[in-house]
Amino acid sequence: MPSDPNIDPIIRVRGLVTRFGTTVVHDGLDLDVKRGEIIGVVGGSGTGKSVLLRSIVGLLKPAEGQIEVFGQNVRDTDADDYRALRRRWGVMFQDGALFSSLSVRQNVEAPMREQLDLDDDLRALLAGIKVRMVGLPNKAQDNYPSELSGGMRKRAGFARAIALDPEIVFLDEPTAGLDPIGAAAFDTLIKQLQLSLGLTVFLVTHDLDSLHAICDRIAVLADKKVLAVGTMQEMLALDHPWVHEYFHGPRARAATPVAKPKETE
Amino acid sequence: MSATRLQTAPDMSGQVRFDSDGARLSVQGRLTIDSFEHLDRDVIAQQASRAEVVDIAQLSHMDTAGAWFLLDLAGRTSAGAASVITGASDAQTLLIEAVRTNLPPKAAGAKPAVRLVDHFETLGRRVALAGSHALEMLSFLGQVIAAMARVIRHPRALRLTSVVHHCQQVGLQAVPIVALMAFLIGVVLAFQGSAQLRQFGAEVFVVDLIAISILRELGILLTAIIVAGRSGSAFTAAIGSMKMREEIDAMRTLGLDPVAILVVPRVLALVLMLPALGLIANVSGLFGGALMSWIELDVSPAVFQARLVSNTDVWHFNVGMIKAPVFALIIGIIGCYQGMKVGGDAESLGRQTSASVVMAIFMVIVADALFSIFFAIVGV
Numbered sequence: 001m002p003s004d005p006n007i008d009p010i011i012r013v014r015g016l017v018t019r020f021g022t023t024v025v026h027d028g029l030d031l032d033v034k035r036g037e038i039i040g041v042v043g044g045s046g047t048g049k050s051v052l053l054r055s056i057v058g059l060l061k062p063a064e065g066q067i068e069v070f071g072q073n074v075r076d077t078d079a080d081d082y083r084a085l086r087r088r089w090g091v092m093f094q095d096g097a098l099f100s101s102l103s104v105r106q107n108v109e110a111p112m113r114e115q116l117d118l119d120d121d122l123r124a125l126l127a128g129i130k131v132r133m134v135g136l137p138n139k140a141q142d143n144y145p146s147e148l149s150g151g152m153r154k155r156a157g158f159a160r161a162i163a164l165d166p167e168i169v170f171l172d173e174p175t176a177g178l179d180p181i182g183a184a185a186f187d188t189l190i191k192q193l194q195l196s197l198g199l200t201v202f203l204v205t206h207d208l209d210s211l212h213a214i215c216d217r218i219a220v221l222a223d224k225k226v227l228a229v230g231t232m233q234e235m236l237a238l239d240h241p242w243v244h245e246y247f248h249g250p251r252a253r254a255a256t257p258v259a260k261p262k263e264t265e
Numbered sequence: 266m267s268a269t270r271l272q273t274a275p276d277m278s279g280q281v282r283f284d285s286d287g288a289r290l291s292v293q294g295r296l297t298i299d300s301f302e303h304l305d306r307d308v309i310a311q312q313a314s315r316a317e318v319v320d321i322a323q324l325s326h327m328d329t330a331g332a333w334f335l336l337d338l339a340g341r342t343s344a345g346a347a348s349v350i351t352g353a354s355d356a357q358t359l360l361i362e363a364v365r366t367n368l369p370p371k372a373a374g375a376k377p378a379v380r381l382v383d384h385f386e387t388l389g390r391r392v393a394l395a396g397s398h399a400l401e402m403l404s405f406l407g408q409v410i411a412a413m414a415r416v417i418r419h420p421r422a423l424r425l426t427s428v429v430h431h432c433q434q435v436g437l438q439a440v441p442i443v444a445l446m447a448f449l450i451g452v453v454l455a456f457q458g459s460a461q462l463r464q465f466g467a468e469v470f471v472v473d474l475i476a477i478s479i480l481r482e483l484g485i486l487l488t489a490i491i492v493a494g495r496s497g498s499a500f501t502a503a504i505g506s507m508k509m510r511e512e513i514d515a516m517r518t519l520g521l522d523p524v525a526i527l528v529v530p531r532v533l534a535l536v537l538m539l540p541a542l543g544l545i546a547n548v549s550g551l552f553g554g555a556l557m558s559w560i561e562l563d564v565s566p567a568v569f570q571a572r573l574v575s576n577t578d579v580w581h582f583n584v585g586m587i588k589a590p591v592f593a594l595i596i597g598i599i600g601c602y603q604g605m606k607v608g609g610d611a612e613s614l615g616r617q618t619s620a621s622v623v624m625a626i627f628m629v630i631v632a633d634a635l636f637s638i639f640f641a642i643v644g645v
């Protein structure tokens with residue numbers, strides 16, 4: 001499906017300042033995400049990627065700055081508008097954040113139950129499709145989160161995030177803790193959904209393979225700001241010590257798809 | 266047959282429309298999960314059964330739910346295969362294919378009906394489970410006692426800071442509520458007792474009534490009940506949430522003994538503090554009783570004291586104090602044991618916490634009854 005020829009960014013962050021007590025996490029952060037793209041957000045541990053994600057979806061109140069999603073300010077909306085806004089995005093938290101008292105299928109059904117008036121069988125069927133789409137075995141549907149492995153919980157969290165086929169999904173390190181085959185399948189799935197549903201993906205990741213394989217653009221968080229945004233090629237060419245280390249380190253070389261002579265150590 | 270318009274809702278923002286002209290079912294607009302709420306799916310399914318082609322060239326937007334619905338319709342056509350869907354864009358083909366490979370496996374099978382035998386089986390399992398739980402708790406008690414014995418042999422292994430901390434939590438901080446409760450009980454006993462005793466002109470016996478019932482039974486029993494509600498539940502919640510976040514497992518792998526670190530200090534603190542709280546309850550109950558007797562019956566504090574000392578055997582007090590550590594052990598063991606039983610989900614934390622309180626109170630009362638029998642036999 002041709003993506004909406006909308007030039008306005010779907011997510012627009014301007015001058016974001018976030019503080020916890022005296023700790024400043026973001027200081028004048030700007031970021032634009034275009035409709036239909038997969039943007040990879042990278043940065044060292046503790047640079048505030050998860051915090052940025054939480055701010056964009058309105059869970060954290062920024063100290064200063066503007067955050068607009070679909071052209072609407074996420075903090076200055078009334079309850080109904082926020083509800084409608086929420087309906088258009090899905091979030092997968094770093095540790096899955098599944099409802100522990102609900103089975104996997106009930107977790108996926110939860111947003112449907114909340115937002116739509118569907119009959120039970122149909123809802124269960126659609127939830128089942130989502131569960132299998134993210135690569136969980138059919139019998140995992142009736143398992144409770146505590147009975148799943150860490151990687152399976154991630155997948156279930158993703159299934160819940162895409163339960164309503166949102167326009168944007170926010171994914172916090174979806175492939176961390178997955179086996180390489182599973183991680184690659186996850187990447188493929190995200191790409192496929194982007195192509196088929198016109199999904200915009202806000203992807204926090206440390207997985208260089210994902211960055212290479214599926215991200216249209218990459219935003220680097222450092223020094224409390226978005227240091228650089230651009231394609232993989234642009235990142236590789238960038239001259240900043242941390243960015244250089246990140247994209248040219250030993251792991252980065254291993255992940256670069258360009259065939260390079262194997263280094264012997 | 267002319268095109269039938271099925272969509273009755275106003276055609277806003279290109280809502281989905283199904284038009285059927287016999288062999289061709291054409292779909293236009295947006296087919297998303299939202300549109301299901303006002304689609305008459307049965308009628309459309311009927312039309313699909315007569316169609317040979319499902320044409321989606323005019324479909325502007327579709328989500329996974331929409332793709333599933335198209336596949337469902339395709340399955341009802343005479344050809345009965347996804348290939349009858351024509352006019353799909355590349356993206357739509359991708360999505361339909363993705364959904365098709367993830368359709369639910371056929372014949373999931375209805376659940377077998379529940380029969381009477383199954384109920385008996387459930388009952389049997391419950392009984393067996395209760396039995397194994399009782400055994401487990403006994404073995405837990407053994408572990409705690411063993412850990413305590415180790416502490417006695419190696420006093421330096423005792424987590425003194427932890428014990429003091431818990432003493433403050435379960436002891437000191439419970440003083441106001443325990444004292445107030447006992448005071449009110451003393452007042453109520455004096456008030457009710459005096460109303461009855463006055464009929465016989467035996468007002469002064471109210472002192473014996475208050476002293477015996479508070480010292481022997483009520484002071485310690487009610488204190489134990491309050492502590493079970495206050496601290497037993499707190500033990501379960503604290504240990505349970507540690508269990509939930511795998512902290513207990515982490516301790517075990519680090520060679521730390523959760524029983525020695527978490528359970529012993531808590532149980533020890535309770536065993537030390539419950540007698541003290543019981544003592545406070547006794548004093549405050551007697552004080553409440555004396556005050557009410559003075560107001561209601563003109564039994565002056567001096568008379569109250571004299572009668573208390575001359576007529577009340579010290580064993581009434583001893584009986585109460587002997588029970589206190591046992592009640593403390595019951596509350597502590599049950600609270601910690603239930604905490605260890607918490608599983609991975611938040612629900613079980615709540616379940617075990619309430620089970621902990623109910624069970625601790627029940628067991629305290631059972632123990633109290635057993636003590637009554639015992640003391641009656643030995644004659645004190």
Ligand SMILES: Nc1ncnc2c1ncn2[C@@H]1O[C@H](COP(=O)(O)OP(=O)(O)OP(=O)(O)O)[C@@H](O)[C@H]1O
Pocket residue numbers: 020023025043044045046047048049050051052094
């Ligand atoms: N609720 C909070 N209270 C205080 N500080 C917080 C809170 N949440 C996050 N922080 C701080 O904000 C900073 C950014 O945290 P964040 O979770 O966004 O890191 P991250 O970039 O996602 O790291 P990682 O890659 O390890 O997930 C950290 O220094 C963290 O200590």
Ligand SMILES: [Mg+2]
Pocket residue numbers: 049050051094172
């Ligand atoms: Mg994070």
